[in-house]
Amino acid sequence: MRFEAITIKDIAKALGLSTSTVSRALRDSHEISPKTKEIVIKYAKENNYRPNPIALSLKEKRSSSIGVVVGEIANSFFSQAINGIESIAHEKGYNVIIAQNKEQLEREISALQFLASRSVDGILLSVSTQTSDFDHIKQLYERSMPMVCFDCVVDFEGIHKVIVDNTKAAFDGTEHLIKKGFKNIACVASSSNLSITKERVKGYIEALQKYQLPVHESNIQYINHGGVILEEISEAMQQLLSQKNKPDALIVCSDRVTTNVMRYCQENKIQIPDQLGMIGFSNIDLTDLLTPSLSVLRQPAYEIGRTAADLLIKMIESKRPITEFETVVLTSNLIERNSSVPKKK
């Protein structure tokens, strides 16, 4: 048999007061005599009274909770982002409700509907990779549901988003390799149709151009299956390393591809960075893992989460729509390890 939690009504009955008096006493209203206050608060404490947040929500038309929709929670980018989201939410008195879209449009729609039917005050959303039709999101937007997109963002007029400057990150990474003395830097990129791939390759090319280094098409390899298929990585690497003008360094533009390129190098006894300079994009905190010698462009998942949650809660708590923060752009951090100094030249 379930314990029935104590309510204001119970307290009122027990003390021979009215519910409003109790309510006011508990909220420390100035219009209640100190004596009554004391009695009520004492009784409430003794009986471990807690206000029912659901009743409050119904009354105040807000639930003090925000919804988060991501692809897969187990994806470490998302779990780190959620970590950041939770930290801000906790700070500001919100709880976090998680939903996954499993990279399926259908699941995304049902998750959004579920959250949106007034049980959350706002939504943080990373759209599924399968989502090309944004009607369900637009609909919510038009109904003024506070919403912030991050990571995989949709792009329509007015939607708020937090993104990473991929072009700058790739530029910075490439420039870093150039400054270390590498002369012939190749690029292993992810699927050519992804916007993040295009942005990163752009940054790579811009860096080469800034230092008047030649851009060789053959030095850019696209991995179209997300780096899941090892053969694809092998092929790309062999392609690169069999050229007469063999690259002396690599910038790898996706985290999954990064780990697999590292694995390839390990299996083929290619020493990083002595034989091949390398910088990889990575969301995973590689500190814990087996790559002590790889410099990494870390996407600030935690920071993205914090920034997005902060923006969302600001939107929720402001009466008027916030337009000035429409898009927030963050920057990747370059984490250098075992400084990639080329031994040979």
Added chain:
Amino acid sequence: MRFEAITIKDIAKALGLSTSTVSRALRDSHEISPKTKEIVIKYAKENNYRPNPIALSLKEKRSSSIGVVVGEIANSFFSQAINGIESIAHEKGYNVIIAQNKEQLEREISALQFLASRSVDGILLSVSTQTSDFDHIKQLYERSMPMVCFDCVVDFEGIHKVIVDNTKAAFDGTEHLIKKGFKNIACVASSSNLSITKERVKGYIEALQKYQLPVHESNIQYINHGGVILEEISEAMQQLLSQKNKPDALIVCSDRVTTNVMRYCQENKIQIPDQLGMIGFSNIDLTDLLTPSLSVLRQPAYEIGRTAADLLIKMIESKRPITEFETVVLTSNLIERNSSVPKKK
């Protein structure tokens, strides 16, 4: 200005009906004329009516949501467990509210209070490593809040929990190495005061005994700082490998220690498994990472999450307390890679 969602009352007013008629029509009650039903349902659909879950919660005294308290969401064990939890919850129509205890007792208490004040129907809990006083949990238990512990469990009469058979896992792993032909197997364990460490070392010893292999105290190394400090790993490994009767294989009893032992081997050019057989415990899905040659005892985080959520929801939905499922014990999976066959010997 915030969009005001449509309610039953709005529909009733618009159609000149009473709220109860509308409510019944929407719930497809048999005591409503087909004509009225049709009109109401059509109007509701057109105006995108969604019942307000908060009002429902208030009425039904349930929120169709479960709370999860873990140490750190970004910890991949937890994020995978949450993944499992979410999958079951979604299946059964519950949403998942996340809270972190950040491995602090204080945060744990506030998280539990927050969730418990009737906004969730049940709680899944992995207690913080700092928690030695269980009053706050017992209190909830006594108020009949449905609760299931997993991973870091508390142990008092009647509490429901989902745990992993660590002894069996270590036994299986050690036995596997023995069957592969390794004769002198060492054990790198985590902090000696943790229960999981004791259980795992127990399994290791039992396996050796079963095959009449000698148990050398010097072959068991405890890592007391969780494997964070690399020096500790180095020291332990040197200790082991400098013995006159050098071990030919290792069982590593914690995931963080596993990755760092791997790193040590990599840096010291010790080939796995040719020079040293090895099996490690791991929560992380190492498939994606840089250890193609390590066999792993995978703790089924996803399965733990599913099992715990399933049990919790059964408890929530049953009228009487469930006693028969008090503790569920799961088994680790041994994932073999590049079969650890010793070349020499």
Added chain:
DNA sequence: TTGTATGCGTTATCAT
């Protein structure tokens, strides 16, 4: 200073 009444959105229990 305290009490009464109302409403938040929904459904169940009475009426009609």
Added chain:
DNA sequence: ATGATAACGCATACAA
């Protein structure tokens, strides 16, 4: 077949 009303727990405008 439909409508009126009360109730869930809380806060507050209004009354006393």
